[in-house]
Each structure stands twice: as C-alpha cells, then as structure tokens.
Amino acid sequence: MAPRTPPHPAAEAALLGLLYAATAAASIALSRQPGSVANLWFANALAMGFLATASRRRWPGLVAAVVTGNLLGNLVHGTPLAMALAFLPANVVETLLAAWGLRRLGVARNGLRTPAAMLRLLAVGAVGAQLVGATLGAFTLRALGAGDFMPMWQRWFEGSAIGSISLLALVICLRLDDRALIRRDLLDWRVLALGAAAAGVTLLSLAHVPFPFVYLAIPLLLAAIVLELSATLALVLLVSLVVAVSLAVGVFVPPPFTAQWQELFVYTAYAAALIPAQLLAATMADLRDSQARLAAAGAELRRANEGLEQFVHIASHDLREPLNTIVQFTGLIESDHGEQLAPEARAWLGLVGRAGARMRRLLDDVLHYVRVQRSGGDPGHAVELDRVMQEVLQSLAARIRETGALVAIDNLPVVRGHESLLALALQNLLSNALKFVPPGQRPEVRVHAAVEGGEAVVSVTDNGIGVAAEDIPRLFQPFQRLHLRKHYDGNGLGLALVRQIAAAHGGDVQMHSQPGVGTRVSLRLPLEAAAARAAPVPTRF
Structure with a gap:
C-alpha cells in the first residue's frame, strides 16, 4: 500500500479547526439540554488523532486550530470570553500530552491493528491525559469560583474519557489507512445492517431496560467479528452518539443519585460497552493480517520450492550427462589401456573415476531428497x-x-x-x-x-x-x-x-x-x- 500524501499544512489546520469547533459546539449543546446528564467531550479526541499522526513541523498550525476551534465552540453558545479562555489551557495540555504519548508509542508507525496497540491507545489517549486535563481544568475553574473541585473534576474526566474512547481510534485509522480501503469497508452492506441494529438496540435498551449498557455491546461485538477495524470503530462512534443524545434528551433516565460521585457508575458502564468491541476488532485485524502474511509466505515458499525443483532437475540432466561420460570413459581407459599407463597416471585416473562416481551418487541422493519432500500429503x-x-x-x-x-x-x-x-x-x-x-x-x-x-x-x-x-x-x-x-x-x-x-x-x-x-x-x-x-x-x- 502506497503511503498517503499529507494535505497542505494550512488546509490540514483549517480542517481541524472547523471540525474541532463543530464537535465542541455539538458537545456543549448536548450537555446543556434541560435535565441532561450528558457531559461528553469529543473535540479533544479529534485533535489528539490529528496531532498524533502529523509531523512535528505541523504541530504549531494544528495547535492554533485547536485553540481557535475551542474558543469558537464555547463562544457560539454564549460562554463569556473569560470563561472560554479559562477552558483553553487544560484542553490544550490534555490534547498535547495525549498526542505526545501516542507518538512515543509509535501509533503513526505501527497503527492499531493489534489488541496491545489498541489497549495502549486507550490507556494513554483516553485515561492518562484526561487525568491531567481534568485536574488542571478543575483547579482553574475552582480558582475562578465556578464550583467545587471534585464535581468539576469528575464531570470533566468522565466526559473527556468517553469522548476519546468513542472517537480517538477511528480518527487515527482514518488518518493512517488507505482511503480506498476505508471507503470499501464503510460501504459494506453489513455496516449498514449492523449500524441500524446497533442504533435500534441502543435506543430500546436505554429507554426500556434497567441495565441497558450490557446490551449495547452485543451488536458491537458481532461487528468486531465480521467487519474490518475501521468499520467497527465507526459503529462504536455511532452507538456512543446515540447514547449521548439519549442522555441529553432524557431517553435514558439514570437511577436516582444520592451523591454526585455515583454518576461514575453510568459512565463506567458506558465505557464498558464500547471498549471490548474495539479490543476484539483489533484482535481480529491482527488475526487477518497474520493470515495474510502466512498466505503470502506460503505462496513465496511454494514459488521458491518450484524454482528449486526446476533448478535441481535441470542441473541433474545437465550434470548427469558429463558425469556419465567421465565415469564411462575413465573406466574404458582403465580397462583397455591401464597396463600401458604409468602407475602414477593409473592412480590418478582411478581418482577421477571414483570422484565422478561419487558425484553421480551425490546427485542421485539430492534428487531423492527433493522427491521425498514433494511426496507429502499423498497417503x-x-x-x-x-x-x-x-x-x-x-x-x-x-x-x-x-x-x-x-x-x-x-x-x-x-x-x-x-x-x-x-x-x-x-x-x-x-x-x-x-x-x-x-x-x-x-x-x-x-x-x-x-x-x-x-x-x-x-x-x-x-x-x-x-x-x-x-x-x-x-x-x-x-x-x-x-x-x-x-x-x-x-x-x-x-x-x-x-x-x-x-x-x-x-x-x-x-x-x-x-x-x-x-x-x-x-x-x-x-x-x-x-x-x-x-x-x-x-x-x-
């Protein structure tokens, strides 16, 4: 697969800025619905994916796009400028820390097509960076008198972690994989069928089942088995968006909380419905890649064996004729004219004949060895x-x-x-x-x-x-x-x-x-x- 040609730096930064602003605005809109318990933040995951897969020379422009998009997303919904500026440091630090960690892990070089790589991505990009970002953000907002530290820390961490779990892996796949393969995978009819099933199961479960998040994982796990990695990650995002909207508009009514910290149970169950499918999808991708490598190695080995057999047979034909001539004529000379030769010459002639006979036996043994290797599989x-x-x-x-x-x-x-x-x-x-x-x-x-x-x-x-x-x-x-x-x-x-x-x-x-x-x-x-x-x-x- 040929490497993808990166877009122009200015175009890439502009694209990230627009996507970040739109994603931030949508996340804020969902969290501000009356009675909403949604506090999901997808925007940082988008920026992490761009930065982790871009060269360091492009980072200044991309970070500027993140700053601009963050301000726009907050200002669109009437957030005061001072408060919008207060959100910036924590969001930028969280994004940069995750992108730096993912680059150190070699995500841009190795991709996500192994369960270990996917697990490292989630640990660094959906937990580690969020711990730092939530802490810095909560301290900043507490200093501005926006609320108590622990409730703000918890809501920041929950929303940002779920946002990265839902979107980060998909962004990295879209950035790294071949566009033609992605289009093929996403346009598979099974994606549409399983997407409809996943959305339907999610809505029905959230609306009618006491413990709905258990059921959300079923269609996602099925998708991880039958679909390619990028398609499964797209369905994970779809289910997460359906959950986010359901939390925002009240389709899912969580159990009554007696304390703020108990909200953590909802988000833990939410994450538990999304993570297994991503790990299974990476495992299946690794298995498919291993099978493809094994098939390619087998084909290469068959070609090598065919070439070796052809060489051996050609060599045996071309070598046997002069060897037979050497053995036959040295034997004739020895039997017909041996007495006329000096003892030393007769000894040398015997050496030639014995060496030729030994060479012919060696050639026969090599042919036997090749024939035995070809006989496998026939009972x-x-x-x-x-x-x-x-x-x-x-x-x-x-x-x-x-x-x-x-x-x-x-x-x-x-x-x-x-x-x-x-x-x-x-x-x-x-x-x-x-x-x-x-x-x-x-x-x-x-x-x-x-x-x-x-x-x-x-x-x-x-x-x-x-x-x-x-x-x-x-x-x-x-x-x-x-x-x-x-x-x-x-x-x-x-x-x-x-x-x-x-x-x-x-x-x-x-x-x-x-x-x-x-x-x-x-x-x-x-x-x-x-x-x-x-x-x-x-x-x-």
Missing part, C-alpha cells in the same frame, strides 16, 4: 515390506557378497505408503549397517518388525562401530558426517532421507547406538488398514 497405497526388502537385498547383493555379511530378515508387515520411497529408506538403513563396521569385521545385520498401536516399527540392528549419543542428532541433518570419506564413503544424506521419508508417511525414525557395540535404527510407519485390524494388539514377528 500412498498398501506396500508389502517383505517384497520390498527382497528387492533391496538384490540391489545390495554385491556388497553382501563382498563383505561376507550375515543378514537375517524376519517377516515384515504390510504398511501404507509409497513403495519406491520405502525401498529407498530400507536400502539406506541396510547399506549403513553393512558399511559402518570396523575394518576386517564381518557385518551382522538383523531386520525385524513389531506392530505397536496400529503402527509398524521396522528395526535394522547391526554390530558396527556405533555412535555416541550426543552425535546422533547430527546424523539426521543433511550432509552431516562423523567420519572422513577415506574411512567410510558417503554423502551424509542417508539418514536425512530416511527421516524425510518417515515424516512423509506420518511416522518417525529413532536411533539407539553404543560405540563399539552396534546400532539399532527403528522406522515407524502406518499399517495398512487390513493389517491393523488383523493385529489389534502389539505382536512380535
């Missing part, structure tokens, strides 16, 4: 592990004969998954068991299985060199090795692939090992449904 089909294991043994027959290994295979269950990936996992586990043995020692490998809680646990146990407990986590990370390649060949992807394959099937893999004794790697996989029904209790094979 697969029934896989007979007995048959898969026989194929794995055939692929490792040369290694088994070369090492003279003893390999014992128990009966294996039927699982649900991807046959090619499970074959790769078992091949990696069996290959490691045959490879990592002390020099000159005959490998002894056993593959056994158990059914536990509807899952198959396939374990490969060997008599190899073993691994220290603190090194086990490293082995499941890609390209992590514990030994030099000259001692034990490999790329460090085998167990990382096994873990990826297990995760792709909704399972996991665990290793138990003791240096110098051997290792057991257990692969937990989901059983095929029929196999799970056939073995409802743990069974050993």
Whole structure:
C-alpha cells in the first residue's frame, strides 16, 4: 500500500479547526439540554488523532486550530470570553500530552491493528491525559469560583474519557489507512445492517431496560467479528452518539443519585460497552493480517520450492550427462589401456573415476531428497515390506557378497505408503549397517518388525562401530558426517532421507547406538488398514 500524501499544512489546520469547533459546539449543546446528564467531550479526541499522526513541523498550525476551534465552540453558545479562555489551557495540555504519548508509542508507525496497540491507545489517549486535563481544568475553574473541585473534576474526566474512547481510534485509522480501503469497508452492506441494529438496540435498551449498557455491546461485538477495524470503530462512534443524545434528551433516565460521585457508575458502564468491541476488532485485524502474511509466505515458499525443483532437475540432466561420460570413459581407459599407463597416471585416473562416481551418487541422493519432500500429503497405497526388502537385498547383493555379511530378515508387515520411497529408506538403513563396521569385521545385520498401536516399527540392528549419543542428532541433518570419506564413503544424506521419508508417511525414525557395540535404527510407519485390524494388539514377528 502506497503511503498517503499529507494535505497542505494550512488546509490540514483549517480542517481541524472547523471540525474541532463543530464537535465542541455539538458537545456543549448536548450537555446543556434541560435535565441532561450528558457531559461528553469529543473535540479533544479529534485533535489528539490529528496531532498524533502529523509531523512535528505541523504541530504549531494544528495547535492554533485547536485553540481557535475551542474558543469558537464555547463562544457560539454564549460562554463569556473569560470563561472560554479559562477552558483553553487544560484542553490544550490534555490534547498535547495525549498526542505526545501516542507518538512515543509509535501509533503513526505501527497503527492499531493489534489488541496491545489498541489497549495502549486507550490507556494513554483516553485515561492518562484526561487525568491531567481534568485536574488542571478543575483547579482553574475552582480558582475562578465556578464550583467545587471534585464535581468539576469528575464531570470533566468522565466526559473527556468517553469522548476519546468513542472517537480517538477511528480518527487515527482514518488518518493512517488507505482511503480506498476505508471507503470499501464503510460501504459494506453489513455496516449498514449492523449500524441500524446497533442504533435500534441502543435506543430500546436505554429507554426500556434497567441495565441497558450490557446490551449495547452485543451488536458491537458481532461487528468486531465480521467487519474490518475501521468499520467497527465507526459503529462504536455511532452507538456512543446515540447514547449521548439519549442522555441529553432524557431517553435514558439514570437511577436516582444520592451523591454526585455515583454518576461514575453510568459512565463506567458506558465505557464498558464500547471498549471490548474495539479490543476484539483489533484482535481480529491482527488475526487477518497474520493470515495474510502466512498466505503470502506460503505462496513465496511454494514459488521458491518450484524454482528449486526446476533448478535441481535441470542441473541433474545437465550434470548427469558429463558425469556419465567421465565415469564411462575413465573406466574404458582403465580397462583397455591401464597396463600401458604409468602407475602414477593409473592412480590418478582411478581418482577421477571414483570422484565422478561419487558425484553421480551425490546427485542421485539430492534428487531423492527433493522427491521425498514433494511426496507429502499423498497417503500412498498398501506396500508389502517383505517384497520390498527382497528387492533391496538384490540391489545390495554385491556388497553382501563382498563383505561376507550375515543378514537375517524376519517377516515384515504390510504398511501404507509409497513403495519406491520405502525401498529407498530400507536400502539406506541396510547399506549403513553393512558399511559402518570396523575394518576386517564381518557385518551382522538383523531386520525385524513389531506392530505397536496400529503402527509398524521396522528395526535394522547391526554390530558396527556405533555412535555416541550426543552425535546422533547430527546424523539426521543433511550432509552431516562423523567420519572422513577415506574411512567410510558417503554423502551424509542417508539418514536425512530416511527421516524425510518417515515424516512423509506420518511416522518417525529413532536411533539407539553404543560405540563399539552396534546400532539399532527403528522406522515407524502406518499399517495398512487390513493389517491393523488383523493385529489389534502389539505382536512380535
């Protein structure tokens, strides 16, 4: 979203002056109705919102507009000039203090789309500044003989606090958010429907219900759930205005007071009807923003994965051809002309051939790793592990004969998954068991299985060199090795692939090992449904 272009300073100051004067005049008019208990002051909230979202260079003009608007609002209703001037210091201090605090909180930078930000706004802009303003105003008026300190302090604080609770957050949203989005949010048909419902519920409750403020929050909370933040704040202001008019014209008749301070109960209930909806609206805005960021991050991750897969496949095709050429022709030279080469040249040629073969295996492992990551979400089909294991043994027959290994295979269950990936996992586990043995020692490998809680646990146990407990986590990370390649060949992807394959099937893999004794790697996989029904209790094979 492009940043908003601020209006010309003079135009902004003029707009604030006109709005402040009109809002002040309306607030004074409501408070002076016969029998009215309304003493709501919305004007300062308007000025706080302008100042908190404007640069400091614009403050002199905006403060001048506040002073002018305050005087006009009072003079229009016949307030003596001396009294109108007496109101100025407290109102200006209250406004500046709130605007300074909101700027310190970073409201203009961070907005109000989190519950914490909304709560801080209400604490600073609707309570803290009002405590100072009400105290200064009450002292000033008491010095002029306008009345007792505590009644004036209470009415000032109540009216100014409710005014800021009702309007301040909306002003800041209107000042910060994109105008097109605000128009879209405010013109939503649900705003009109819920606005009518909120106004109707407010009037009916105030006129007929003994404890009306409880019911005012219901349509506002519903609006906070289904509407955007700015629209909810607009409905909060609407309900507050309806309450203000009802208090002014006598639609709501408060319970009889035996003391002035008891009026505080009415205004506390009034605030309690407005604040929860604003906090919930900020919470919902934060949730929507988080969902949007998550969706954007997911889309970016998908694009990155697609690019990575494309790169890997292109690289595999372009690299495999020259690697195959290197391996094939070094093999031909070695077999056909090896005897004619000097021993040193023959050794170098062998190094080239082995390096090419190792590079080809590494390329194959990387392709397998990418393929496993792509397989997530597909439940697969029934896989007979007995048959898969026989194929794995055939692929490792040369290694088994070369090492003279003893390999014992128990009966294996039927699982649900991807046959090619499970074959790769078992091949990696069996290959490691045959490879990592002390020099000159005959490998002894056993593959056994158990059914536990509807899952198959396939374990490969060997008599190899073993691994220290603190090194086990490293082995499941890609390209992590514990030994030099000259001692034990490999790329460090085998167990990382096994873990990826297990995760792709909704399972996991665990290793138990003791240096110098051997290792057991257990692969937990989901059983095929029929196999799970056939073995409802743990069974050993």
